[in-house]
Amino acid sequence: MTDAIPVDPGFTPLVGAWWIVLLWLVLAFAGLALQRHPRLITHLLLPLGALGALGIALTGAAGLFAPAASLVLPIGLPDLPFHLRLDALSAFFLILLGGATFGVTVYAVGYLRHLESGPLALLSLWYHLFLAGMAMVMLADDAYAFMVAWELMALSSYFLVTTDHDRPDIRRAGFLYLLIAHVGAVSLLLCFGVLQGGGLIQAYSFDSIRAAELSPFWSSAAFLLALFGFGAKAGLVPLHVWLPEAHPAAPSPVSALMSGVMLKTAIYGLLRVSFDLIDVQASWWGILVLGLGLITALYGVIFAAVQSDMKRLLAWSSIENIGVILVGVGLTMIFHTDGKDALAALALTATLYHSINHAFFKGLLFIGTGAVLHATGTRLMGELGGVMRFMPWTAWLTLIGALAIAGLPPLNGFVSEWLLLQAFLLSPGLTQPYLNMVIPIAAASIALAAALAAYVMVKFFGVVFLGQPRDPNLKNGHEACWPQRIGMGWLALGCILLGLMPAQVIGWIAPTVQMLIGQTLHNDGGWLLLAPVDANRASYAPLIFFLVVLAVLLLTFMVVRRLYHGRIRRADPWDCGYPEQDARMQDSAEGFGQPIRQIFEAFMRVERETPDPFDRHPRYRGDSRDNIWLLCYAPIARLVAWLSDQGGRLQHGRIQWYLVYSFATLIFLLVFTR
Amino acid sequence: MSAGILMQLGQTLLAILLAPLLLGWTNQCRAWFQGRSAPPLTQPYRMIRKLFHKDAVIAHDATALFRFAPYMFFACMALAAGIVPIIANDLPFSPAADAIALVGVFALARVFLALAAMDIGTSFGTLGARREMLVSFLAEPALLMVFFTTSFIAQSTELPTIVETLAHKQFAIYPSLAFAAVAFWMVSTAENARIPVDNPTTHLELTMIHEAMILEYSARHLALIEWAVALKLFTYSALGIALFVPWGIAPAGDYAALPLAMGALILKMAGGGLTLAFLEAISAKLRLFRVPEYLGTAFLLAVLGMLTHFLLEH
Numbered sequence: 008m009t010d011a012i013p014v015d016p017g018f019t020p021l022v023g024a025w026w027i028v029l030l031w032l033v034l035a036f037a038g039l040a041l042q043r044h045p046r047l048i049t050h051l052l053l054p055l056g057a058l059g060a061l062g063i064a065l066t067g068a069a070g071l072f073a074p075a076a077s078l079v080l081p082i083g084l085p086d087l088p089f090h091l092r093l094d095a096l097s098a099f100f101l102i103l104l105g106g107a108t109f110g111v112t113v114y115a116v117g118y119l120r121h122l123e124s125g126p127l128a129l130l131s132l133w134y135h136l137f138l139a140g141m142a143m144v145m146l147a148d149d150a151y152a153f154m155v156a157w158e159l160m161a162l163s164s165y166f167l168v169t170t171d172h173d174r175p176d177i178r179r180a181g182f183l184y185l186l187i188a189h190v191g192a193v194s195l196l197l198c199f200g201v202l203q204g205g206g207l208i209q210a211y212s213f214d215s216i217r218a219a220e221l222s223p224f225w226s227s228a229a230f231l232l233a234l235f236g237f238g239a240k241a242g243l244v245p246l247h248v249w250l251p252e253a254h255p256a257a258p259s260p261v262s263a264l265m266s267g268v269m270l271k272t273a274i275y276g277l278l279r280v281s282f283d284l285i286d287v288q289a290s291w292w293g294i295l296v297l298g299l300g301l302i303t304a305l306y307g308v309i310f311a312a313v314q315s316d317m318k319r320l321l322a323w324s325s326i327e328n329i330g331v332i333l334v335g336v337g338l339t340m341i342f343h344t345d346g347k348d349a350l351a352a353l354a355l356t357a358t359l360y361h362s363i364n365h366a367f368f369k370g371l372l373f374i375g376t377g378a379v380l381h382a383t384g385t386r387l388m389g390e391l392g393g394v395m396r397f398m399p400w401t402a403w404l405t406l407i408g409a410l411a412i413a414g415l416p417p418l419n420g421f422v423s424e425w426l427l428l429q430a431f432l433l434s435p436g437l438t439q440p441y442l443n444m445v446i447p448i449a450a451a452s453i454a455l456a457a458a459l460a461a462y463v464m465v466k467f468f469g470v471v472f473l474g475q476p477r478d479p480n481l482k483n484g485h486e487a488c489w490p491q492r493i494g495m496g497w498l499a500l501g502c503i504l505l506g507l508m509p510a511q512v513i514g515w516i517a518p519t520v521q522m523l524i525g526q527t528l529h530n531d532g533g534w535l536l537l538a539p540v541d542a543n544r545a546s547y548a549p550l551i552f553f554l555v556v557l558a559v560l561l562l563t564f565m566v567v568r569r570l571y572h573g574r575i576r577r578a579d580p581w582d583c584g585y586p587e588q589d590a591r592m593q594d595s596a597e598g599f600g601q602p603i604r605q606i607f608e609a610f611m612r613v614e615r616e617t618p619d620p621f622d623r624h625p626r627y628r629g630d631s632r633d634n635i636w637l638l639c640y641a642p643i644a645r646l647v648a649w650l651s652d653q654g655g656r657l658q659h660g661r662i663q664w665y666l667v668y669s670f671a672t673l674i675f676l677l678v679f680t681r
Numbered sequence: 682m683s684a685g686i687l688m689q690l691g692q693t694l695l696a697i698l699l700a701p702l703l704l705g706w707t708n709q710c711r712a713w714f715q716g717r718s719a720p721p722l723t724q725p726y727r728m729i730r731k732l733f734h735k736d737a738v739i740a741h742d743a744t745a746l747f748r749f750a751p752y753m754f755f756a757c758m759a760l761a762a763g764i765v766p767i768i769a770n771d772l773p774f775s776p777a778a779d780a781i782a783l784v785g786v787f788a789l790a791r792v793f794l795a796l797a798a799m800d801i802g803t804s805f806g807t808l809g810a811r812r813e814m815l816v817s818f819l820a821e822p823a824l825l826m827v828f829f830t831t832s833f834i835a836q837s838t839e840l841p842t843i844v845e846t847l848a849h850k851q852f853a854i855y856p857s858l859a860f861a862a863v864a865f866w867m868v869s870t871a872e873n874a875r876i877p878v879d880n881p882t883t884h885l886e887l888t889m890i891h892e893a894m895i896l897e898y899s900a901r902h903l904a905l906i907e908w909a910v911a912l913k914l915f916t917y918s919a920l921g922i923a924l925f926v927p928w929g930i931a932p933a934g935d936y937a938a939l940p941l942a943m944g945a946l947i948l949k950m951a952g953g954g955l956t957l958a959f960l961e962a963i964s965a966k967l968r969l970f971r972v973p974e975y976l977g978t979a980f981l982l983a984v985l986g987m988l989t990h991f992l993l994e995h
Contacts, residue, residue: 237701393802395897406746406796409727416785425781426827432832435991444991447829451984454822461788461821462814465795469810474802475742536776545838547775555763556824557773559756579894580740581896583886593861594799594807602815606973 020070021078021093024101024146027066031139034059038131045124048131052065056135057112064105070098071518084151084564086208086381092148095518096283099359100145101277102515107267107366107503108138112237114374114494115260118381130170130258137163137264141380142431144272149212150199157195161188161240164269168253169263180252185634187249190541191239195276198232201225202284211612216284226285233280234299242326243275243305243333245635250326251310255318255386262274262318267326268372273360274332281340282342282523290344290439297337300451304330309610312603313631315596317376317386320467321369324412327456328365331357331427334453338430339524341442348526350433353539356528357426363642364505366420368411371498375405378491379471382484387465390595393476398486402472404495409468411502412654413461417556419505419551422512422537424457429545459603466599475590509537597629604631612637685773685934692769696762700915701725701908703950707801707842719823725911732904740801740897750797758912764840767919768942771841771933779838780828783920784821787872790909791817798894805886809893812969816878816890819976820871823864825853826983830861830922833990840923841933848857848927856993860986862925867979869917871912871972876961878972888966922946 012075032054037111059618071074075094083089093101115134119127140160147153166190167183201315203210204219221229235246242250254262302403314320342351376402380386393403411418431450476482485660487495510530513546517527529604531546532538582588604613611631618625657668705722712719721727739747764778764786778786795810819843831837834855835846847858871878883889886896895906923930929945931938967975 016761141741245682245857287686386931393742395800398744399744410789413788413792414785414791416782421782423783425785428781429838430830432838435833447833447987448984449824450829451822451980454825455818458788458821460816461792465792465799465810465814469697469796469799469807473744473746473796473799474807532776538776542776543839543842544836545781546776547782551774551777552760552782556760557757557776559759560752561753563755563759563905564957567733567905571901572736574736576738577741577952578738580742581805583805588803591804592804594804595813599807599811602811602970605970624830649819 009465018095018211019076020066020073020098021076021146023066024063024093024142025078025080025091026068027063028139028142028146030059030355031056031135031142031677033582034043035132035135035139038128042128043122045120045122045127048124048127052131053112053116054120057109057116057140059113060108060138062105064102066093067101067105068515070101071095071515076098078398083155084208087151087211088151088331089152090148090212091146091152092213093146095522096279097145098274099363099516099519100271101142102269103271103366104138104141104145107364107370107498109269109493110367110497110501111260111263111374112494113497114263114491116150116376117125117494118258118260118374120554120600124168127433130167133166135337137167137261137269141264141268141272146274148214150203150216151211151411153276154192154196154199155498158194160269160272161185161192162300164261164265167265168257170258171256171262180249180256182216182252185248187239187246191236191246193236194232195241197238198229198236198280201229201232202280206239213284216301216587219568221285223288226288227292229285230281230288234278237277237280238274238299238378240276241270241329242265242303242307243329243331244306245444245639246528247303247307247326248633248636248640251314251322251633254322254325254373258278259318261322263370263373266373267366268326270329271366274329274336274358274362276521277336281336282343284348287340287343288638290442290666291342293340293342293344294442295335295337296340297446297449298335299483300330300333300335300337302330302450303333305452305459308456308459308463309603309607310633311629312459312466312598313597313611315388315600317379317388317391317467317471318373318674320388320463321372321376324460324463325365325369326666328361328369328412328459331424331453331456332365334359334449335361335427335430338427338434339447341437342430342523345437345439345442347436348524349529349540350430350436351524352520352526352528353426353433354430355524356513356516356539357423357430360419360426360505360509360512363425363512364411364502367498367501367505368408368420369399371408371495371502372412373403374491374495374498375401375408378487378495379484382487383481385478388470390478391471391476391481392474392478392590392593393472394479394484396476397482397484398472400492404499405472406468407499407502409464409607411506413464414457415461417506417553419502422506422509422547422549424453425537425547427453429539432545433540440535445544462603466596470594470599474593477590477593485568489584507553511550511593513537568601597627598632604629610634686697689772689774691765692767693759693763693771695899696767696876696915696919697759697908697912700762700911701729703915703954704911705916706893706951707914707954707958709817710955710960714958714962717926729859729904729908732899732907733901735900737900737902739899740803743801743897747797747800747897748902750793751902751909753793754790755909755912757786757793758909758916761786761790761916762912762919765916765919766840766923766927766930768939768946769931769935770844770935775839775841780840780843781825783840784825784828786826786973787913788817788821790913793983794894795907798897801897804891805889805896805898809890809896811888813894813955816871816972816976817971819973819980820868821856823908823976823980823983824868824872826980827865827924830857830983830986830990832859834994836993844923844927845932848923848930849932855990857986857990858925860982860989864979864983865921865924867975867982870957871922871976871979873914873917875957877964877967880966883966885932890969915950918950919946921953924948947953 143156
């Protein structure tokens, strides 16, 4: 009986995932066919796409504990058909993709239903192509398929970013995004070229890349190219400039997917190349990634604190979170090259944990922002305020996301931060003494970034959702509709569950860690207690924590109510003897960011327009710009413009000169080939 | 186990009940140093009682968050008091949260209070919230670094293990702890809204940090906040004692040592309150934008402590 378990070999999780990719492709083009029926697109295609997302998360969950499976598709180049593979790393990222996408797509059903049919069909086309592209990136098992999927993802997201292409600033943002995405893609192409080591075209399959032996020089070169290419996609400083432009430009569900999921494909790629295809070879790789990650995290959070546009603030906060994730990757590399695989497993667990956390809370915050934008028509924090009064659902659900991203217990952001700090605390185990001392200082910077993230989130939530409406028309805003609430609720539930059940989540991350490091994080504490390494060393039990807070809350409430009275009198707020207070006297977004701007002024270029006391229509404008744009990109742009000017001199429209050029070329070639 | 839970509840209740006393003692000492006639030791209790009996006055536009925040603040502080070994070590609740989680609890409480301050939309509320978050984003990493130093010494972030290592194992002199202790003191004054970062007795709205956040609260909500503030001071003091002068805290399951632990606690707390009052009496409040320098110094001291540990003690 033992051998007779009926298993259908035809349907594996990998095949299922591939079917869902096909489903998304079909849905994409079905939208074009159904252009005349916008209701069908929102009420049939998008829900089907959401079900597909759920399905791909399930195939990921099934593939996580199964041995790696591969599949060769009869499409692609003649000698190099598409190879697909579902191993633990792909499976984990498919769960991330599916889990976040489900919530966002359900939300999109409500969000997009007011669109006109033409733009809606196009949006549905690019949206589903984008999903298919991201899933294919995670499934690809040869460099060709990977690059095709990567480009599909980049191009479809470019068209999503430029949905409102009649606005010049959005076209500009889209162009910047496309440019940097392609500079990164070129770097990836070169990386795969280095990796395959000059063999035949078959050598582009990941299997032969894994088997190939590279010299340390070339593997380092490949790693640096991969870091550049994936860094451009992830928003690594100084390649981050497109991110605060492109993410706000896209419709909110797309911003949510780009921040929550697309940035993770870059993390996936970096892990795939540096741990799976070439095993990390030198500890300086880790130090480099750690250093860049730290800079990214601090830079991102400082700029997030001075933003006054909701989506821009969230985009900068994504840069910060990518920085934190990269710090985890760097730490993993350092431990791994030092032979401390148990610690590397801890750091990698923290990294993956933070990746999935970020997908959930950043997705939630972006779609919450979308709901506010939909209801009020603005995402400028200076015009909002008091949104909680007329959108309580959105407000409370967004609050969960904000608390989670601020790294507060018992939600999920805290767990990954806690694990990362624990990994830092174990660094004295390293054999290199100078690293022992440098790494705790890195921990100090991470702690600073985390504390600043709380500042940013108090600003985000407080200025937008609390206080008085800064614009009297805001009171006509309406609450998000049910699909939107369900979408937000799904992501909020994810934040809560990921926070309350870390021991289980770590169990799901374990196969991936096992695959990359060869060892898993040992949880000493059972199902209730999270205790990496040793329960005497560190432990955290969020469920108990949560229940105790809840119990004390209820107890306090009941005691206060029972012993005293519950009388409440409503009155005007304290006006400090100055009765003519209005809503514009609250802190604006700029005002709330002012201390950060003052402390970190060296990092940014601040432009201010302050009215003089006699202005009849006083207007204040404060803008904090990114110095990197001026320091890195403006010179490059000038150089390119200068070069093309020089090149342009060759062209002056006189036929004689063109004949001379051809003649000179001919002579040159004759001499050269002789 | 059940005895342990009883001890846990007992310790937490003790902290909640004794906390206003510490505040009263500090106020009394400060009055002495300033040459004023001192209010009675039980003044904070009387005030809390008075506030509980009053009718709550709430602004017209306040949302549920505003009314919820004081309970949350109080619950977080009670939880923190349960985590820190105050008189007995290794209580059953301690594995649920270590030193890093303790920082998280304080942050949770602070964020709720700051959000509640922004709820009504007065300029003072938002101003207080902004300042509080400014102070905290500088103080929190410094506090974490203090914990890191002690954690490196004890090889653990569990407070009971740290206390046991420092109090009951071999006696050694740790220079790093001196740096950490100074940093901890500086952070505690900032986190508890004491001079030189904030003045708890100020009546001038423009200079307020913590007080500006709770301007709109009255009656039972204010009582809960005041009580929780006292509890926070108490918990921070207990934390300082546990990290830097842990001798006397009863080891796990040793009930005979409890009276001694109680006596030691009262003595140490009295000393701490006296020192706090003395330092407050001889110093002035800093300008707001000098606070980053002050807390930056604390942060640097904590990092220096950590480096000292690696250089000298590793």
